[in-house]
Amino acid sequence: MKLLAGKNVIITGASRGIGKGIAEIFADHGANVAFTYSSSEKPALELEKALKGKGVTAKAYQSDAASFEQADALVAKVLEDFGGIDVLINNAGITKDNLLMRMTEADFDSVIETNLKSVFNMTKAVQRTFLKQRSGSIINMSSVVGVKGNAGQTNYAASKAGMIGFTKSVALELGSRNIRCNAIAPGFIETEMTNKLDEKTVQGWRDAIPLKRGGSPEDIANACLFFASDLSLYVTGQVLNVDGGMLT
Template sequence: MAAFDHTGKVFVVTGGSRGIGESIVRTLAAEGATVYSTYNANAERAQAITADVAERGGTVHYQSVDVANEDAVKAFVDHVVQQAGRIDGLVNNAGITRDGLIMRMSSKDWNDVLQTNLTGVFYACRAVARPMMSQRTGRIVNIGSIVGLGGNAGQVNYSSAKAGLVGLTRSLARELASRNILVNCIAPGYVETDMTDKLTEDQKKAFSDSIPLKRSATAEEIASVVSFFLSDRSSYITGQVLNVDGGLAM
């Protein structure tokens, strides 16, 4: 059952071919939106999701876009505006990890994570700002992480990028509020996806045990909060960071 009605809305979701992004795409399409999403490497998976969403009466269009590439992001957003005529919401979901303790972290691993997880978000926000400003309405939802707030050993690159998203969210919320563009950030805790599949079973159990709700989140539990932030039901919320973490970071 759809929780929100996004009929007629046009949403852009980065990194939508698996994990949390796929769930966001499927949720928004099921709720009536036309979704434009990106994949990075797996064209077959994007095709399979497109077909499955269509079978359920929804619409998603995928394009291969590297969010770390300024020109590619701009061209993608221009293409959406040209095809759909508007962009009601942008979800910055694409992200990578290159974990390691600082003594062993290469400059490349630092730069790659900052470029994809923070600079890529800047590129996408800048690209949608103009169409949203002329529409005088818009929503931007950034997928951060609780480690951007509390830090995490072995993730100075990732947590710095996610902390940067908090500043970006708040500054942009202030900048765009007068045009009725709302900008918020969701900070998930532990969600079982390919990204966290690198953890050992022992690490997963220890992690789950430390969460007050005693379990990881499903990707759908993140997607439903994204949908709320894109909906009319959140019309007075901007510049916020909402932890969706089972109580982990209280």
């Protein structure tokens, strides 16, 4: 059963990792996928081609989610290219870890702008469309670190906790217009973001997880599928931990 047949979806930061996993599973479920990647990466044309091979419309856009102007222009372009938007997934994110003593103002600001301000930019940009059609689902990729904090990640934790407050506020503000907004808090997911860690640290994370493994992009994509589809029509303002039991 295809849960997203004919739905148009925007996913930020989907050239690799979790975003790419979401794009693939959403296309398998019949969604047309517009996705972005950062300026530091080469065009994600292979993924665009692979998604089209699944029989849906797909397009990669280079767009900096941290820029309000670029987010606004992206949404206008997607509306022109796809004819509508039903689902927004704010997934783009970065880490710039350091102990507070050594963290620079620039590293704090860039993580907040890429991870949190981007959510404001993109949500504001799709809002008009969602209000007009009286429907829409917004999914924000937070983190267990936004729920419980983490030493060495004050910038990242603040950005991910901010996303949770933003999610609940949007749910309250736009619920009467049938616009839903939920967040996912992934635990330790094995992607290029976490591949930067040494093997000993990675094994330590795996051992501490009740399900005894790191998560995969598909684990997160399946949770997104629930929030994007009609399976969750009566669910808004929620944060779902997808963490193998880490926060239990």
